[in-house]
Amino acid sequence: MSATESAKTGADPSHSATQDAATVQRGASGEKEFVQVHCSTVRFAGDSGDGMQVVGSQFADIASMTGLVVCTQPDYPSEIRAPAGSLGGVSGFQLSFADHEVHTPGDSPYVLIAMNPAALKVNLREVQPGGILVVNEDEFNETNLAKAGYAANPLTSGELSAYRVIPVAMTRMNEEAVRHLQLPRKDAARCKNFFALGLSLWLYDRPIQPVLEYLIKKFRKSLSIMAANGASLRAGYNYANTAELFHVQHTVAAAKLPKGRYRRVTGNEAAALGLVAAGYRAGRTLVYASYPITPASEILHELSKYKDYDVRTLQVEDEIAACVGAIGASFAGAIGVTGTSGPGLALKVEGMGLAVMTELPMVIFDVQRAGPSTGMPTKTEQSDLLMAVHGRHGEAPLAVLAAATPADCFAMAFEAVRLATKYMTPVIVLSDSFLSNGAEPWRIVDPDDLPDLHTPAIPSPEQFAPYRRDPITLARPWVSPGTPGCEHRIGGLEKTDITGAVSYDALNHQRMVNVRAEKIERIASDIPPAIVKGSGKADLLVVSWGSTYGSVAAAVSGLQEAGRSVDHLHLRYLNPFPANLGSLLKPYKKILVPENSMGQLCMLLRAKYLVDAQSLAKVEGRPFRVNELIKLIGDFLTVM
Amino acid sequence: MSIDAPQNPTTEICSEQLVDPHPLTRKDFQSGQEVKWCPGCGDHGILMQVQNVLPKLGIPREKICFVSGIGCSSRFPYYLNTYGFHGIHGRAPAIAMGVKCARPDLSVWVVTGDGDSLSIGTNHLIHCLRRNLDLNILLFNNRIYGLTKGQYSPTSEFGKKTKSSPWGTIEQPIHPIEIALAAEATFVARSVVASPQHLSQTLEAAARHKGVSFVEILQDCVVFNEGVLNSLGERSERDNNWVFLEQGQPIRFGKNREKGIVLRGTQAEAVTLGENGVREEDLMVHDSGSPSRVSAYLLASFNPPEMPMAFGIFRQVQKPTYDDLLVEQANEAIAERGRGDLPRLLRSGTTWLVD
Structure with a gap:
């Protein structure tokens, strides 16, 4: 997609800002009373073991399938295993859904589902005034209140008077709902997230059938778990209905989206898919060399699954090896890609200079995070821009792109490979923590509709010179080892124009600096105009x-x-x-x-x-x- | 020494090339670039031996790629008429990994020096060795920084006086062979420029080894570290100070091969045959294929004058290579799931239709 062209975004501020408060229609359909809204935001929050990511994703899938535009954002605790019930262990999943195009997971939730006191405490200040708090009252016992730092029970202290508080005995009702299955106590208790999901699906008038289908697929090997989650889901849904918990249902009309098949993608998933698609359209092996770093690691995880797609992933010893390994792969004719975040980008700087000098195609994905130094690894920031554009020694221009939305990471990954291979240059793609985890609908493309990325036929050995350039793009030919008669040597030393021989000649250096800059400038006429x-x-x-x-x-x-x-x-x-x-x-x-x-x-x-x-x-x-x-x-x- | 080649792609290519009516010669590997190393530098001798060995391998020129880092040694690729990549300081093994993983059919060589891969690039060297990529790594060790004009290097002897250590270094040197053994490299050898024939044989054995080959080549730097080889024994005394390891043979040295090495517990001792009743059967027998690396460490740690400097293949074993495993995993994935179907991949997961 072209972000600059997508005009209908956000609609009026009342939709995206005050959300459900903007009631446009109140009516009754059969016996149900409902409020129609354009957009709403829900956050599921609980202990990291409470399965909030699972039910959040399920809600998002169902909202998407029923025609809404959905943006999601997980919020994981930074500790791997924080103590249960503690503030540090709260895991959240926020999503906004709308009848029009939106690209944010919502400012602040209208509905907060809080599975324990810590989840309420951590998330309350984000909730819209007048919003709905669905809390699992069973967990508001003395121990949990103390862990969350509550001196008094907020459900009874009156401190939540600005909200509509809906206490639900989720733990007990879930237990009852699954009792007939005689599961071990722990397994039974773990189903309560689906009780919460059932409640929320009723609130937004969404069907539960797709969740049941998901459970059938997911727990094929464990029928009792499948049945228990399903029972809990139904119980939650029915309870919301019969107990008239929310007075009214909220409904959001289907959005008008371009026709096609859709799926939800996170920024990192989209990046990985875009790279695979680019390799496919270039007819070349994709080599992704990387060192684990938050929040870029998922690109490595994703790509390492695709061994049957001519994708080779190398988890190497450090960020530098990742960068120069990708350069080596490009020299050998593959599409060399590396991915990282700010601290890693700093380490790749020297390698990128080598790629500029050797004029090899390469893509560097920088999933930015809050810096400097280790900074806040799970938090978002856009502060690597100047490093991406200018942060190299010497005059070392390269192309820099930035994805606008999670789904746009697909387009920009593909575009980066297109420019890198066409102009024989490294290309940096800037994403960030917010895009990397966030998810939104993506209209699935047919790979054969994407631009052909095959590079021009290589010159004959008689015509070949390593730095003889294409007159339009100024790209040098990409001739890799294995090509008879074109054996040549390149490296970080300054080159003589055309021949590529090492040169310390003053005027040649000026000419080569100019031509490398001019090559990057020429990309400007090969990209869409700003709008x-x-x-x-x-x-x-x-x-x-x-x-x-x-x-x-x-x-x-x-x-x-x-x-x-x-x-x-x-x-x-x-x-x-x-x-x-x-x-x-x-x-x-x-x-x-x-x-x-x-x-x-x-x-x-x-x-x-x-x-x-x-x-x-x-x-x-x-x-x-x-x-x-x-x-x-x-x-x-x-x-x- | 044994240069029996195990089964590997180079030998396969070799058999194809046997029918070539125009076998390559040493000249085919000269790039025509003026060689700019100092006159008398050991690099010249190494270049000559590499150019001698390459035609013997029967690998077409275009299938050979030399990758280097920074330093005098790293100018090497410019002088060979193969594909070449002159990288940045210390990173040659990592660059070579990218080349090899993209094109496992290539014969990939890494040329590096003691500063390049035992200081700024030690990390990459160790990881490259432990992964057992099918690369040939030639480490030129002159125990000095030459290109930057004479600072001590990580292999310089303790106390060495250089431009950056006028009072002598206060650092213990790093031992390349022991590093390679610790990383469990599958081929670990040492040779020396002063023995061209041994160098040539070692290079050929390294090239024919399937898996990572690590060859430390001792050399002089005639300008900044002249006579470093002599510190390992004056020329006239070399027979007494250098021992050449031969696979399966008792370890003997000396002008008339009258000396040998015996093991006493975990210590090695240099002995003279016939003295104190020492017979040939008492000598340590060299086994580069031993599953244990203990005797290789022992031999690598020899230092004149107490013990003779050991040359030859310390260790040569077979293990699956990283590049083979990489390709195998892809083939397995294809066998299991079929060749990747991109439209299907893009449609995977939960999807829905808008119409």
């Missing part, structure tokens, strides 16, 4: 890049609908910038650049285009919220 969403002549242009796309697009379109004079431009190509960017920026008196960094894109725009760009910086380890941006951009409009 302004809006009038093109508003008082303010908001420029975003990377994962802030979802919230910035929603915020700006909200402001536009409220009559404010503001346009939006989102960048997926950071180096080179799209060829038309300068002329698009020029008419604006003011430009505002919201980023999860201290203003790195803002600096690049000012430096390159001499425009009055202002930074809206946020480095809290989490993305902008839509409401937050509406306020910040609105305030900026008022005072500017």
Whole structure:
């Protein structure tokens, strides 16, 4: 997809911001009373052993299957095994679903399902005022309250008066629901997440049948567990119905989406699939060399499953080996790819310089996280932009792309391979922690509809010279070992133009620096132009890049609908910038650049285009919220 | 020494090439680039032996790839008319791994030095060795930093005075062969530029070994470390200070092979045959294929003048190679699931139709 082209994003701010509060229709269908909403956000929270990720994903799948646009974001505890019931052990899964295109998992939940006091404590401040708290009251005993740091039981202390609290005896009712199966106590207790799922599916008028089908597939080998989870799910659903827990059901109409088959993908899954697809379309082996690092490791995990797709994954000894191993693979004619996060990108810097000098295709996936140093490994940030664009010794330009949404990681991974192989250059793709774990619907592509990535036929030995360039792209020929008659040597030393022989000649060096820069610049005319969403002549242009796309697009379109004079431009190509960017920026008196960094894109725009760009910086380890941006951009409009 | 080649791809290619009416010669491997090492540098001798050995392997030139790091030794690929990649400091084994994993059919060589792969790149060397990639790693050890003009290296002797250690180094040297043995490399050898024939035989045996081959080649740096070989025994005394290991043979040395090595408990001792009743049957017999690495460590630790410097193949065993296993796993996956069907992969998991 082209993020810049997807116009309908976020709709009016009341949808994405206040969500369920925006009741548009109240009615009755048969005996059911329902409230129709455009968009809602739910968070499941419990102990890390409570299965919150499972039921969150199930809810997301069912919402997707019933036609909604769904974005999800897990929130794992940072400790591997924090003590049960402790604040550090709370695991969450948030999802937003809508009848229109959205690209954020929602600002704040309208419904919080809290399986214990710690889950309530950790997540309460995020919940919308007036929102619904579904709590497992059975777990609000003295021990658990103490572990969560509650002096008094919040269910009775009155401190939750701003919310609609719905206490449910989930533990006991689950036990009853599965009693007939005579499971060991522990196994029986573990089903209560499906009780919670049943409740929430009723609340949003979603069918439970697909969950039962999932259980049949998942627990084929353990019929009693399958039956128990199913029984618990039904019990939860029925209880919500008969006990009139929520007074009304909420319903969201199906979204109007482009036709096709869809699935949900996380950013890292999409990246892996995009790379596999690119290898397939290039007709080359894909070699992914990597060192485990949060939050990029899933790309390695995913790709290591695909051995039957001509994909070779190398888990190597360090980040440097990963980078130069990918370069070696590219020299040998494979598509060399490495993936990492900030600390690893720093270690790959020297290797990337080698790839620039040897003009070999290579892709570096940087799933950014909060830095510097070890920083906050599980938290998101966009602060590697300047390192990606400029962070090498010597004059070492390369292409830099950034995915806008989880599903866009597929497109950008593919695009990176296209540019790398066409221009014989390393390409960095910037993703981040937020995109890597977040999931959204992706319209499945037919790989044969994707661009053909085969490189031009290699020259005959008589015609061949390692640095004889294509006159249009300035790419040198990609001739790998095994090709008779074209034996040649390349390396990190400066090359003589055309012959590739080592050269310390002054004028040759200037010429080669120029040509390497020119080659990257030429990419600008081979990428989609930037698009302004809006009038093109508003008082303010908001420029975003990377994962802030979802919230910035929603915020700006909200402001536009409220009559404010503001346009939006989102960048997926950071180096080179799209060829038309300068002329698009020029008419604006003011430009505002919201980023999860201290203003790195803002600096690049000012430096390159001499425009009055202002930074809206946020480095809290989490993305902008839509409401937050509406306020910040609105305030900026008022005072500017 | 034994240069019997185990079954491996190089020998397979060799048999194809036997029918070639135009076998390659040493000249075919000269790149025509002016060789820029200092006159008298040991690198010249190594280059000559490599150019002698390559035609014997029967591997087409285009299937050979030399990968190097940084340092004098690492200029090596430029002088060979094969594919070559001059990498960055210390990283040659990691680059070579990428090459080999992308193209397991290539004969991939790593040329490196003591600074390159025992200082900045030690990590990569060790991991490359333990993985048993089918590569040939030639480590030129002159015990000095030459290209940066004369600082001590990780293999420099304790107390050595150099530009960066005017009072002598205060570091214990690292021992390349022992590192390779600890990493369980499947072929570990040492040779020396001063013995061209031994060097040639060792290189050929390394090339024919299926699995990782590690060859430490001792050499002088005529400018910054002249006479380092003499520290292992003056030229006239070499027969008494150097021992050449032969597979399955009692370990003997000396001008008239009158000396030998005997084992006393866990210690080795240099003896003279006939003295104190020592007979040939008492001598240690060299077994490079021993499952235990203990005697290899012992031999590798010899240092003149107490014990003779040992040359030859310390260890040669067969183990599955990383590159073979990589391909095998892919083949297994294909046998089990069929060749990857990308449209099916993209549609996997929970999907739904919007129409």
